[in-house]
Amino acid sequence: MTITAVDIQQQQFRVRFRGFDIREVDRFLEQTAETITALQEENIKIKEELRRLKMETQGYKEREETFKRAMLNSQKVLEQMKENARKSAEIIIADAEVKAEKILNRAHNRLSQLHEDISELKRQRVQIEVQIRSVIDAHSKLLEMGKESMDALDESDDKVAVLKQPPSILS
Secondary structure (H helix, E strand, C coil): CCCCHHHHHHCCCCCCCCCCCHHHHHHHHHHHHHHHHHHHHHHHHHHHHHHHHHHHHHHHHHHHHHHHHHHHHHHHHHHHHHHHHHHHHHHHHHHHHHHHHHHHHHHHHHHHHHHHHHHHHHHHHHHHHHHHHHHHHHHHHHHHHHHHHHHHHHHHHHHHHHHHCCCCCCC
């Protein structure tokens, strides 16, 4: 049971012979009532301050939780960004390697084609040289044959000319 200041002020005691001085008791009761009133008011103020501080603390705890979640989310986003950047770099590197491989393959194919072209040109040169020699040899033979024919014709013309000459007197 709680006792209030009013309870103390209204408290009545029985008066007996050789009892306490009523005025002293009343004064003490009044002082006690005032003290209790002051204590109750202070208690109310303290309770109100405690309630306010609890609410403030709750607000801080909520903000702290919000900040923690924000930090965790930021950290997750940062990790995702790092992972995405790493994957993007890997893709870029892989793409560059594929492109470089294609360029090298084209260069090797072109080099191979050039070697084949050079071999074909050498083969054609040899073939043309053989054909030219063959033509030169054929013309040389024709010239020799023509010269032999001419020599034979010249001899036969000489014989005919000798035969056509009048008989000489000296014979």
